[in-house]
Every structure is written in structure tokens, then in C-alpha cells.
Amino acid sequence: VDIPEIRRIVDQASDGYQPPEIIHRLFDAAGIPRVQELVVKTPEEALQAAEQLGWPLVMKVIGPVHKSDVRGVVLNVHDQETVLHEFNRLINIPETEAVLMAEMASGIELFVGAKYENRFGHIVLCGMGGTMVEVLKDVTSGLAPLGICEASSMIKNLKSYQIIKGYRGQEGANQRKFAEIIVRLSSMLRFAVEIKEMDINPLLGKGDRILAVDARIRIE
Ligand code: ADP
Ligand code: MG
Numbered sequence: 001v002d003i004p005e006i007r008r009i010v011d012q013a014s015d016g017y018q019p020p021e022i023i024h025r026l027f028d029a030a031g032i033p034r035v036q037e038l039v040v041k042t043p044e045e046a047l048q049a050a051e052q053l054g055w056p057l058v059m060k061v062i063g064p065v066h067k068s069d070v071r072g073v074v075l076n077v078h079d080q081e082t083v084l085h086e087f088n089r090l091i092n093i094p095e096t097e098a099v100l101m102a103e104m105a106s107g108i109e110l111f112v113g114a115k116y117e118n119r120f121g122h123i124v125l126c127g128m129g130g131t132m133v134e135v136l137k138d139v140t141s142g143l144a145p146l147g148i149c150e151a152s153s154m155i156k157n158l159k160s161y162q163i164i165k166g167y168r169g170q171e172g173a174n175q176r177k178f179a180e181i182i183v184r185l186s187s188m189l190r191f192a193v194e195i196k197e198m199d200i201n202p203l204l205g206k207g208d209r210i211l212a213v214d215a216r217i218r219i220e
Helices: 003-012 020-030 043-053 080-091 132-136 148-156 161-165 175-190
Strands: 037-040 057-062 073-077 098-103 108-117 121-128 139-143 195-206 209-212 215-219
Touching: 003 020, 020 037, 020 175, 020 215, 037 043, 043 057, 043 080, 043 098, 057 080, 073 080, 080 098, 108 161, 108 175, 121 132, 121 148, 121 175, 139 148, 148 161, 148 175, 161 175, 175 195, 175 209
Parallel strands: none
Antiparallel strands: 037 098, 057 073, 057 098, 108 121, 108 195, 121 139, 195 209, 195 215
16 A cells, blocks of 8 residues: 555545546555556547457446436447447536446455545445345445454355355455455555545456445535
């Protein structure tokens, strides 16, 4: 975890929800693995980004809070024609400032989040991601800073632990790698009390490869 870099980013950030560029820099400084992403504002930039990222890719709106709810997430984009078509559709969705082009990941959906509580500091939460989190309310928590043992216990105490580990031939995600990400996130927060709220939902995990694909960070 690159503490001076984290401080530089947080000191320069304006209040509120952070744009993708700031989130990328924070994750890179904290060593939180993520998919490659590029922000584009024109059809030409979208085509260029596609060449850089490779196929298939994902396109999503930047601006709306719940991107799927406004049909603002397109998975599995395979060709230039679709890039142009979807760019024109996405950029016209209300409140959309730009389009995010991302590498496509796969695996089980995991979640990590944190909230700053005045009297305690950061409370870190984890569980399975996607809509599973909301429906099953299967979430465990711990107080930052978290060590690897505490993070591992948080994972083991989930009801969905068996699914994360993998079951009946379904490949899961490496729990040690997931625990390391929780530790890195909690270390980053230790040096950034200005982060009042954040979540990564989901991270996609398949074996050793666990990547953040959607994140929100609020600084105050
Ligand atoms: P939101 O949560 O705002 O609706 P997300 O960025 O989380 O938008 O995208 C919705 C869903 O699409 C995710 O939960 C995930 O299942 C899938 N998804 C998003 N980005 C990627 C990606 N880069 N690779 C694979 N799947 C993705
Ligand atoms: Mg999401």
C-alpha cells in the first residue's frame, strides 16, 4: 500500500462521489486488482479504446448511480459496429457524462464495502456481490484496520462461504486472495478518514484472479 500516493490522491480529490480516474489511482496505490477501464467521450475514442482493451468488452454509463436500472451496462460487446451503436445509445441516457469501456471479467460475484462511523472509524463489510447481497442479507463485518486472520474469519463466517469456496464442480474464488483484498482496502482506509463510504460491487472472482469491476467511493 503506497501511503504517500493515497494521501496525495485524497488531498486533491473534491468532495462527493469520485470519478473513475480517482478510483483507479486509489486502487492501484492500494494494490486492489481491477479490470482495465477507459473513459471515452466520442465514438472515435470508443473505437480506439476497444482496440486497446481487446474483445469482448463491457460498456457502461458514467453518471447514473444504478447503471443497470437505466439499461446503462452492456456486457459481451464483440465488434466495432456494436461499440458505435451502444455508444450512441448510452451517451443519450439522462445524466450520462461519458462512457466507460472495460475489459470483460468472469467468476463469482463478491462484495466489499466500508462506512466511516464517527466513534469507531471504518467498518468493513464483505459478502457475495450482485443482488445476492440484498436478498440474503448475508454480510459479515469488522473494524479497520484488519489483519489477514480477521479478514479470513469474515469470509469463513459467511453463510455463502461454501459457494465462495466452490461447490459441486463450480469453481469458486481463492479465499486467501479475497482476504488480501479486504486487508488492502482496510489499510487504504486507515490513511484516508476522508473516505466516508465506499463499496466494490461486484468483484468477479475465479480462482486466483479476483478483479474489481464496479466501485463507488464518497469523500468528504
Ligand atoms: P451497477 O451496479 O451500477 O448496476 P455494474 O457496473 O455493477 O453496474 O454492472 C452490473 C453487473 O454487470 C455487475 O454486477 C456484473 O455482474 C456485470 N459486469 C459489470 N462490469 C463487468 C465487467 N467488466 N466484466 C464482467 N461483468 C461485468
Ligand atoms: Mg455494481
